[in-house]
Amino acid sequence: MVDAIVSPLLEQLISVSAEELTQQVKLVKGAEQEVEKLTSHLQTIQAVLSDAEQRQVKEESVRVWLGRLKDVSYDIEDVLDEWITARRRLQMKQNADSAQKQVSSCFPASSIGFKKIILRQDIAVKIKGINKKLGVIATQKDMFKFVESGGASSARPGRVQSTSFIDEEEICGKVGEKNELLSKLLCESSEQQKGLHIISIVGMGGIGKTTLAQLACNHEEVIRKFDKILWVCVSETFEEFKVAKAMVEALDGRESHLGEFQSLLRHIYESIAGKSFLLVLDDVWDGNYVKWEPFYHCLKNGLHGSKILVTTRKESVACMMGSLDIISIKELAEEECWLLFNRIAFHGRAIEECEKLEQIGQQIASRCKGLPLAAKVIGSLMRSKKTEEEWCRILNNDLWKIEEIEKGVLSPLLLSYNDLPSRVKRCFSYCAVFPKDFNIMKEKLISMWMAQGYFSAEQDEEMDIIGEEYFNILATRSFFQEFKRDHDNLIVACKMHDIVHDFAQFVSQNECSSMEINGSKEPNAINSLDEKVCHLMLAIGLGASFPVSTCRIKRMRSLFISGNMLDNSLLNGKMLKELFGKLTSLRALDIGNWSATLCSSILDIPRNIEKLVHLRYLNLSCVTLIRKLPETLCELYNLEKLDISYCINLKALPQGIGKLINMKHLLNERTDSLGHMPAGIARLPSLRTLDEFHVCGGEGVDGRKGCRLESLKNLELLQVCGIRRLGNVSDVDEAKRLKLDKKKYLSCLRLWFDVKESGGRRKNEHDQLLLEALQPPLNLKELFIGSYGGNTVSPSWMMSLTNLRSLNLHLCENCEQLPPLGKLPSLEKLYISDMKSVKRVGNEILGIESDHHDSSSSSSVIIAFPKLQSLFIEDLPELEEWDYGITRTGHPFIDIMPRLSSLAIAVCPKLKALPDHIHQTTTLKGLSIWGDQGRLEELDGWDYGIIRTGDAFINIMPCLSSLEVFSCPKLKALPDHIHERTTLKELRIGWDCDILVERYKRGEGEDWPKISHIPNLEIGR
Incomplete structure (x- = not known):
């Protein structure tokens, strides 16, 4: 792998030294000869790397030599990165000085020059030291008598088209073993087995044990037989706490916060009581019965006939676990x-x-x-x-x-x-x-x-x-x-x-490592890590805190920290300060994606984050208590991606954010407390993603002016952009000056206007003019319009979006009629939600007149929504009718939603029935019906419409494979045709459907036998 480091280094060396020669101010004085020597050493070594990489597998001495080369290569990477960063910093200072000459006059020239000399000497000294090490390595290569080659090319490989990857089931090829395993899983256990029947699949690595277990778990008869199917990957070390936690999470379907092993076992014991389960323990290595015994006794509380399926490379492990059946997997013929x-x-x-x-x-x-x-x-x-x-x-x-x-x-x-x-x-x-x-x-x-x-x-x-x-x-x-x-x-x-x-x-x-820290496991676990580890993923468990000793690993380039504990000592500002001060080679740091309680100890981001000069990726998402980011963050000139999503209390971004000239992605979804965007946002030429731009309604924080809407004008590379608080735009001409339609790379646009005022409905005719002015480019693929106060949501440009694939209309409370969306030729996903004034969905949404007919050509077919696949309608409380006033009988050449595969209807209490074309569709695979808990006054009418409709459409929809029903407390039964469907693979009856849950209760309900053949059932969860 060293060849993959050396080739790009050579390119970078040549590029950096060439740029230095063109500059008036030489940043690294007297380094030309050292750079030439460094380049020569690397080129000499590169010529033999192909042979060295091949020989290292069998020759330990070659492996050691390559390890030394890799260490020095990382040093070169760091110093070159410092050089490039210093050059960028100097250029930005020179630009600022030329713009504000009065600033430079405040400092003596000798003082400025002294700082530059120190920097040049620092980098030059490092290069000289690296050269000495590399010279020794270059000399040592001769003793191995490597065969020279042209060297590995670092050029970009030819493009590989995405393919349909081979299905594991198709290539397994072990029909005999599969049938044997299924017979063991489906057979009735004898009384002597006392509730536990353990089956082991034994075979060498790569022979297909896991694939065989997966095939069995996905078999329809196996799914029907067991109430619960749990999958736990054990791997080399059988860590009791980790395995128990994985079992609990598989049972509950969510993350567990239980902190003690006994608590986890108790939860398992209670959860499986009276239930049949299949537990798969994949890749078990450890043959220590003491670790397995507590699980063995706990799992016996399941219903008689429950099974445990183990995959292992060792027959001794299968015997230790008490396997009644051992299936040995042999090599393929x-x-x-x-x-x-x-x-x-x-x-x-x-x-x-x-x-x-x-x-x-x-x-x-x-x-x-x-x-x-x-x-x-x-x-x-x-x-x-x-x-x-x-x-x-x-x-x-x-x-x-x-x-x-x-x-x-x-x-x-x-x-x-x-x-x-x-x-x-x-x-x-x-x-x-x-x-x-x-x-x-x-x-x-x-x-x-x-x-x-x-x-x-x-x-x-x-x-x-x-x-x-x-x-x-x-x-x-x-x-x-x-x-x-x-x-x-x-x-x-x-x-x-x-x-x-x-x-x-x-x-x-072993320069990559992952580790889970639980309580007393630290510090021994961290201390055992090789100091050459470059990339580390730490999962901090209950009873543990961030191991500060991690900071001794100076070469760390990636650090991911995750946790699931409620202790405030997990990670705090003091720990972060030490981390920033010592792990200065980091390129990627991820401390985000935790729940709010997990990040409750991080109140601020330390100022010394500026020491992470190599950082490209920083994830602070869900660190909910921070209110501001330090200005020193803006010294990270190499930062390309900053994720502050769900930092809900963050009130301001740094004023100097314009220094982050390499920033490509600013992920700031749900930063609801941001009062304004700093003016520097407009000076980020590389920005591709800006999740939420908050339009300033006057002065921002501390009296500083924030960005107006037209500040986005110069961000020409934007691909994803969200704009919030459009209600603060008083001048429609400002929206026109933005010239959104000229942003040729923009593919996703989200527009929020304003929230309700004083808890009431917001009426604003100005929104219509503003929306008209915010015309996006024709190549737009995704559009969201929310919190919109206009009476119509039909700007003149909408029908010209011929590439639009996804449209979301949310909280457009004053709109009484939907636009003619059926004319959009590429639309695949349509979401309509919180439209309080819509009472009827008619032919206007199709863009077809109700009395339309084509007398000139009887063979002409008009298609509305030609590519629509997913339709989601939620919270239309006044919607009573969904009827186009046209039928296929009267208009045989009109086709509506011919590709619709997924339909969800939620919280539409007055809707009486579905339209005819839904009844007649032959493509629908998934149908979800969500009531409105106890608020559905017209529930009987809904019941009548849906179930009567159901009697019709269940006969006609041959592809229906999934049906979900939620929050329909008065619904008494499903139509009989549901029970007879052979295509239905999934049925979910969710919360607040008490009558249905009782009727179809597993093994006990009156109509359980009618649905027991359906492979994936979820009743009352």
Whole structure:
């Protein structure tokens, strides 16, 4: 991985020294020769890195040599970053001096010059010291007799298209073992088993134990059999508290704040009483019965027939846990392994190409030794290889002879890893910072990569796209798995196989670490950390506080701190001050995303945060008690992303925020107390995201002037922008001068006008004029309009937004009629909420006249909402009718919402029925009905309309797979057709549906047998 550091360093060295030569004021005096020497050393070393990286796997001495090189490379990174930052600081000072000459006249020239000399000497001295170390390393390389090569390219790899990744179920290939496991899980337990039946799946790493367990848990018959299915990843160390906490959270579906092991066991004992459960303990290593015994006795309180499924690499562990059934997973037969490899490696190839490569492919598959993970990884690698020469090179690689991490798996992983572009290698190794079985959020992972500088600096404008491409490379190589996707089928999260995680630790040489601190576990756990750890994730548990000894790890580049305790000693200003003073190499710091109680000890952010000169990413979200940020924060010239979301008491941003010229993303959602935005916001040329811009209504805090709306005019790169308090804009011309329609990169716009006045409805005709003036660019994809006082929400430009995919109309209380949204050709998601004056939804929303007909062409079809997939209607208390006045019989050539797949209706107490096109749809998959608790005076009418409608639409909607009913206390039953649906996979009857809950109570209700066949049931939770 060192080659991935050295190549970008060389580029940076050349760039920095070249820039220095062009400057009138030389910042680093006399460093030219040292920089040349440094560059020469790195180029000499770079030529042998490819061979060194290959040999380090087998030769410890080479690994040590590369470790020393990596240490020095990090020192070079730091000093170059200091140099660049100092140059930026000097340039900003020179710009300020030229603008305000009177400021510079207050200081003697000799004094200013002295400060510059000190800075130049400091950086020059550091470079000289680094050169000495690097010179020794360059000399030592000769003793290894490395083979020189052209060096690793740090160029950006070719773009990888996102693909539909192979389904785990399709590639498992273990039909016999799957059927055996299902028979054990579904069979009735004997009386002698006394409520516990333990089944173990045993096999070597990468053989498919976890996949087999997942397939079983997702099987419809298994889901129907057990009241609860719990999944707990145990991993190498069986930590009783951690395992018990995971069980409680799986039972409750939410985070647990219980602080004692016995309290957790008691909660488990009580929660499973009288219930059948399936508990999966995945990846158990520890064979200590003393740790398992308390769980064994506790879990026997479940209903007779409950099962525990264990996956482990050791048969001794299975025996220790008291397994009645042990299923041993053997390697795939050679033919099965070939079929699995074939399915991945030859995907999408022409038949002629497959025939040409088949013989080589069979030889490669045979070297996977029957391990599914190995076949999957090497198959994913070969998918990108086109020629026979490339395939032969992989087949004949010496790495097949290596066995270290896990028998048969290391070689394929190394082959695939070594084939990655150098920058992507760093991205992969960074993933070792997450714990095993961790849900990795893709967007955050890419932000972390960016903070570490893993992407090419010259391609700054498309960093997010580069990160997406790097992620796709790793995903298509099977380094990631268990993908979670959004409604657009885009990946939002993933996990890593535990062996792939081990491999990431191996290639990162343990510079990434994760640790959970519980009570007395600190300080021993932290003290055991290698001082060379660069990236650390700390989870601080109950009874513990932030381990200040972490600050001894000087080279730390990433620090993530999370916690779930209620103790105010978790993390406070004093601890932060020490952290800022010592961990000065940090590029990413995350202390956010806690609940308000967890951050109650952080009252302010220490002024010495300015020492974190390398910082690119800072997350302070949900630190709810801070009222201001220190001005010294604005000395962090490299800061690119600042997250202060949900800092609800934050009253002001620093006045000097305009110094943060590299800021790309200011995430400040729900910073409700901000009185104004400082004028410096207008001087952030790189800003892409500004969640909430608060329009000033006069003077801001302390009499200082805040930003007016037109301050946004010069932020030309904005992609996401929210504007609050538009009611403070008195002059419509100010909105016109903003020229929103010229912001060609803007894809998401959120507009809030004002809140209600004195608890009443806000009427403001001015809002209509203002909305008209705020015309967005035609390429806008998302639009939110909220707290709007106009009588209509139909600006002239709305129908021109042909690329709009999502529209949210919220709290438009004076609007009596909805705009003709059916004309928007790309609209996929529509949210309508808190529209108090809307009584009827008719054909006006379609943009079609009720008596429309096309006499000129009987074959012409008009489509309203051609791409709409999700429709959410909430809190329309006066809505009585939803009827377009047209039918398919009378107007056979009008099609309405032909792609609608999800519909939610909430708190519409007067609505009598759904429109005909909903009854007739053949695409709807999800339907949610939310009543209004006890306030529904017309509940009987609602009952009549929905259930009668239900009798009709249940027959017609062949795709309906999910039905949710909440807050309908008078609803007596579901239509009979629900009971007969074969497509229905999920039924949720939620709170305040007492009659329904009693009627369908699991195992006891009058109509339980009618719905028991539905795989996913949630009754009364």
